[in-house]
Amino acid sequence: MRIAILHNHDHALLEEDPGREAREDVLRVASAMQTALGKHPRHTVSLYGVEGDLLGLHEAISSDKPDVVVNLCESLAADSRGEMLVPAMLELLQVPYTGSSALSLALALHKNKAKEILKARGVPTPEFCVIQHVEELASIDLPFPLIVKPSREDASVGIDFDSVVSSRQGLGRAVARTLRTFRQPALVERFIEGREIYVPILGNAPRRPLPLSEIRFGAAFNGKPNVVSYRAKWDTLSAECIESPSETASLGKELTARCMAVAEAAFEALECRDYGRVDLRVDSSGQPWVIDINPNCDLHPQAGFARAAEAAGLSYADLALHLVDLAWERRHGNQAPRLGRPPAARRAAEPHRDLHAGRGVVRARSHRRRAHAQQP
Numbered sequence: 001m002r003i004a005i006l007h008n009h010d011h012a013l014l015e016e017d018p019g020r021e022a023r024e025d026v027l028r029v030a031s032a033m034q035t036a037l038g039k040h041p042r043h044t045v046s047l048y049g050v051e052g053d054l055l056g057l058h059e060a061i062s063s064d065k066p067d068v069v070v071n072l073c074e075s076l077a078a079d080s081r082g083e084m085l086v087p088a089m090l091e092l093l094q095v096p097y098t099g100s101s102a103l104s105l106a107l108a109l110h111k112n113k114a115k116e117i118l119k120a121r122g123v124p125t126p127e128f129c130v131i132q133h134v135e136e137l138a139s140i141d142l143p144f145p146l147i148v149k150p151s152r153e154d155a156s157v158g159i160d161f162d163s164v165v166s167s168r169q170g171l172g173r174a175v176a177r178t179l180r181t182f183r184q185p186a187l188v189e190r191f192i193e194g195r196e197i198y199v200p201i202l203g204n205a206p207r208r209p210l211p212l213s214e215i216r217f218g219a220a221f222n223g224k225p226n227v228v229s230y231r232a233k234w235d236t237l238s239a240e241c242i243e244s245p246s247e248t249a250s251l252g253k254e255l256t257a258r259c260m261a262v263a264e265a266a267f268e269a270l271e272c273r274d275y276g277r278v279d280l281r282v283d284s285s286g287q288p289w290v291i292d293i294n295p296n297c298d299l300h301p302q303a304g305f306a307r308a309a310e311a312a313g314l315s316y317a318d319l320a321l322h323l324v325d326l327a328w329e330r331r332h333g334n335q336a337p338r339l340g341r342p343p344a345a346r347r348a349a350e351p352h353r354d355l356h357a358g359r360g361v362v363r364a365r366s367h368r369r370r371a372h373a374q375q376p
């Protein structure tokens with residue numbers, strides 16, 4: 001089978017990019033995925049790095065005609081809102097691809113829309129409002145403490161200790177900062193004190209929750225809000241990162257079942273598929289609240305999803321192959337063989353192509369594999 005791995009390659013595009021580390025990380029995921037899938041004797045794997053040139057990508061995929069696309073794109077031209085365009089384009093080309101549809105990705109990234117759907121379905125999610133302009137601040141009628149986050153970002157972009165506020169003054173500052181830095185509406189939400197639990201979900205029918213994990217907030221969070229800030233997620237040398245490891249959650253049978261049920265209901269509400277992770281906070285009464293749905297979660301071998309799969313008996317290579325199978329089966333049904341047409345009948349793909357913003361043409365990069373990726 002000819003597999004194309006698509007990933008964003010846009011971390012160096014903006015001088016001031018508040019999500020640069022998160023965007024860069026996807027290179028490592030793509031590289032790990034390529035290695036894992038490349039071990040399979042019947043698969044050939046090519047990487048496509050996309051800066052922002054969607055038309056160039058369209059041209060490359062329609063001429064190379066991979067059997068399956070592994071879609072790791074989380075942004076286009078350093079803008080997370082471009083993420084949804086990639087699956088939309090793959091639908092147009094009728095190429096099977098891993099992961100959720102454009103609709104689900106778009107909803108998950110429009111956090112207020114996702115929360116409206118959850119609310120309508122009775123899935124517990126903290127009360128919230130959306131602020132477009134600082135003039136609307138006075139209209140906020142939610143009890144403190146609150147958290148302010150960009151409404152269209154991911155990977156803890158825009159989250160730090162000052163995002164959690166307990167006064168009108170702090171709220172005003174956090175909202176103004178979010179509007180100014182991210183040029184998008186600010187989501188203001190009730191801050192749920194309590195445990196932070198992640199529920200990874202794999203597959204469709206059946207959909208299978210993998211072992212749950214929990215963030216352990218250590219001494220760096222004494223007297224500070226327990227939040228997985230951008231620094232905690234990406235600045236590996238920071239105290240916030242070192243002291244917020246994720247561990248296997250030990251919740252007891254009943255709470256585990258409650259967390260899984262809430263997470264699955266959230267996954268279902270956005271029609272997510274194949275894989276993803278639902279983030280919960282569990283309050284002191286044992287009520288889980290959905291704070292974030294990640295249909296396009298981090299698939300790095302050391303990140304939570306792959307570790308949970310491993311704990312469930314699925315090696316990284318097995319996981320990668322399983323994701324490819326899910327995409328293949330969606331299009332072709334559950335049938336063997338899964339090899340597609342013989343490779344000789346097709347034009348050979350470049351091992352790695354980088355598609356650059358605004359160029360209008362595809363620039364084939366070197367034949368070196370994993371040209372940009374580093375191992376973790």
Ligand SMILES: Nc1ncnc2c1ncn2[C@@H]1O[C@H](COP(=O)(O)OP(=O)(O)O)[C@@H](O)[C@H]1O
Pocket residue numbers: 126147149153154155156157159189190191192193196226227228229279281291292
């Ligand atoms: N309502 C909330 N209550 C408590 N903590 C929250 C809440 N919303 C977000 N957080 C904290 O902020 C982190 C990032 O927020 P999240 O909504 O998951 O955004 P992202 O999509 O960037 O991951 C979470 O992991 C959690 O620690």
Ligand SMILES: [Mg+2]
Pocket residue numbers: 155156279292
């Ligand atoms: Mg999150």
